[in-house]
Amino acid sequence: MRQGSVGREGAEEDAPQARELGWDDSLYDGDAKSPEDSGADSGPGPGPGPDSEPVPALGSVPAPGTGPEPGSAHTGDAGKGGKGEPPADAAAQQPAKGGPRRMRRIIRWAAAVLSLLILGTAGAGYLYYQHLNGNIRSGERSNGSSGVDKPGANSAGQTPLNILLIGSDSRAKAENVKLGGSRDTADNPPLGDVQMLVHVSADRKNASVVSIPRDTRVEIPECEDAGTGEVFPATDTIINESLARGGPGCTLATWEKLTGVYIDHWMTIDFSGVVKMADAIGDVKVCVKDNIWDRPRPGVPGGSGLKLTAGVHDIKGEQALQWLRTRHAFYSDLGRAKAQHMYLNSMIRELQSQNVFTDAPRLTDLAEAATKSLEVSEEVGTVKKLFDLGMQLKDVPSDRITMSTMPTVVDAQDPNHLVPDEADAGTMWEMLRDDVAFDRNGSASEAAKSGGSGKKTADPVSGDPAAEPAETGVTVRNGTGGEQVAVRGRAADIADVLVGKGYALATAGTQQVPQEKTTVSFPTADLEGDAQAVAKALGIPPTSVKRSTDVSGVTVVVGADWRDGSSYPKAAPPKAGAVPDSAEAINGSDKDACMDVYDKYRW
Incomplete structure (x- = not known):
């Protein structure tokens, strides 16, 4: 838009008129007559009339000394005698003749400027939305056979929401090698060393999280790699290998086969993604009972590098990744899962206290980090769908969130591996299938519902036909x-x-x-x-x-x-809160949780 100087003849001709921008003049010109009734305002837009003055362009101001002299007329008519004195009735005539028309033009100006601002803002917003969508990587929800169907809705039309979170140990990027070491494995297929199932109840009033240790031996179904077309036969091996046998869709199928729970979506993240997300989230409180240093030791290579003094600490970024990766100093994969649960509970409390969904700058930072850090299943592969997903999770109270680990026993075939504890793990899977809360903090009527708030997931059925x-x-x-x-x-x-x-x-x-x-x-x-x-x-x-x-x-x-x-x-059927003790459940409201440190990693 060009700006004119004050007093420039015809300056208003450069201004876009409301009707030129698609606005209805009648919204701003309530007393204007139609062109048939009056010769005024006919044509594409109003021009200077005999009883009006040019409207200055937006942002221009009279220069010192260029305005009308005090007491002089500025209507364009010098009046009788040519001395610039207005006629006796000019004061009475001017408001009636020039005021309403000028006000209409000012309103049109405001409408035009507002239109351009809206268009500009919308355009920038659209471009940013497209930018975020362009960040997102996605893939097939499932590329293996599990025989599990989606459950039916409850009487209110609601179904539970199940999301599988997978932490990849991929070193394919230099950034991941720098953060995780093991340069010699950079070309290896990624392994899913961290796996958690997030179950949100059909009524969205509670959430239950279950981790499975990476060295747990399970049945992995036949899977096909969507990228290469390679088919991996069914096998009986540790669960972290499922990611290398067809990608996240195979890990999802493995979980479904193990649990009988239909899983709606998967999300994966690697080392550098964790750092980006942890930086965007900001400080999260964690606690250790002793000084900890997770470092290489004789016969035990690697280590996360985490080094903290005893007590409570705020961590973020790379230090958060170290916390989430620490394994030996927390005595095992079971200890690592417990530490991860502590971090997640604390993170959720922190985000809820910040009201991030109403804080535009914080939400923008998180959206940027999330879309750059996560790979998701294709049915939630847009910013809008991810946002809608987040909105379903944001209102679950922290005391209705329960973190747990699948109960396991030592594998009889290999003492370095684990297998599910059939009885206790079976109880947890039944609770998830029946949508029964892991916590006891719901209402009395909710706790009395032995079958949960949603219908049961259909029992898994094999694709292999049975013999007579x-x-x-x-x-x-x-x-x-x-x-x-x-x-x-x-x-x-x-x-x-x-x-x-x-x-x-x-x-x-x-x-x-x-x-x-x-x-x-x-x-x-x-x-x-x-x-x-x-x-x-x-x-x-x-x-x-x-x-x-x-x-x-x-x-x-x-x-x-x-x-x-x-x-x-x-x-x-199990009741709410009937999680086995062997699951080491931690409630989201527990602010006193603190990790034990294996004595060989104290300093």
């Missing part, structure tokens, strides 16, 4: 011992039940394998459908069907939870 019962070999073992005396003849009783259902090849094994819960195991993928059919015949839930290299065929182990009867007993 008469052609399926089944071995039944007695696992009713342990803390109680084993029930004599229990394996033979259940084998007879199977024979009566058409499984003529079912036999009772002599080996006793005490365990808390009944399971059905199979050794290879081609027997999964057979195992699920056997479980269905006995009333055993499909989530108790597991692949295992410890068996040579379909094997039923009758656990301590099934000591009598011919049909598997249905357990009472």
Whole structure:
């Protein structure tokens, strides 16, 4: 827009008029007549009239000494006698003739300027939105077969929200090598060393988080790499390898197969991404009970480099990454998960106290960091969808957030690995499937809902077809011992039940394998459908069907939870807060949590 000087003849001709910008003049010119009624204001825009004066351009001011003399007329009419004295009635005439019309023009000016400001701001906002969208990397939600379907909605039309968070150890970028070391592994496929499932209840009133230690042996389904087309066969190995067998979509399928929980989205982040996010979030309080220095030691290479004195500290950026990576000084992967939970709980409390969703500069910083740091599943691959996702999470109170770790036991095949504790882990998966809160801080009516606020997730179903019962070999073992005396003849009783259902090849094994819960195991993928059919015949839930290299065929182990009867007993659904002690749950409102330090890493 050009600016004119005061008093320049026809200056208003350079000003955009309201109707030229698409505005309706009638919104600002309430007393104007139509061109048919009056010759004034006809045409594309008003020009200088005999009883008006030019409107100065926006931002111009009279220069000293250039304005009208005090007491002189400035209407363009010198009046009678040519001495510049106004006629006697000029004071009365001027407001009536020039005031309303001039005011209309000023309003038009304001409208024009406002229009340009809005257009300019909107344009800048659109460009920034496109910039943020351009930052986002996305991929397939799932590229493996888990047999888990999305749950139905509750009576209010709500469904739970499940998000899988994956921390990648990729050294593919120089920045990650600098932060994480191990330059010699820069070309290796990334491993998912940190994995957490975030479950938000259907009514969005509570949230539950479960971590799985990276060295936990699980069944990884067949997955196809979306980028290369390479197909990875199903295997039984530690869970962090799932990321290298087809990407985050394979890790998601692995979790679904293990838990029976439908997972809506995944998000991954690497070392440099954590630093960017931690810097944008700012200081987060953590606590250690002793001086800590996570450094290399004889026979134990690596270390995060974390070095703190005993007590509470505010950490961010690279130091936050060190905290989240510390493993040896926190005694194990289980300790590392607990430290991560402490950081996340503290971070959530800090963000909620800052009201970041109403603080535009803070929100912009977080949006910039998040879109540069995260890779997400494609169905949330835009800024708007990520923002909508965040809005669903922001109002969950901190005392309704529970962080936990899947209960595990030492792997009998390899003492350096873990396997899920079938009983306690099974309880947690059932709570997630049934949308039951991990905390006890809900209302009495909410706690009384044994089935949670949403409908159950459909039981997983194998894509492998089952053979005819008469052609399926089944071995039944007695696992009713342990803390109680084993029930004599229990394996033979259940084998007879199977024979009566058409499984003529079912036999009772002599080996006793005490365990808390009944399971059905199979050794290879081609027997999964057979195992699920056997479980269905006995009333055993499909989530108790597991692949295992410890068996040579379909094997039923009758656990301590099934000591009598011919049909598997249905357990009472878990209540809110019934998380097993072995999950080491931490409530989000716990500000006193403090980490133990392994004595070899104190200083």
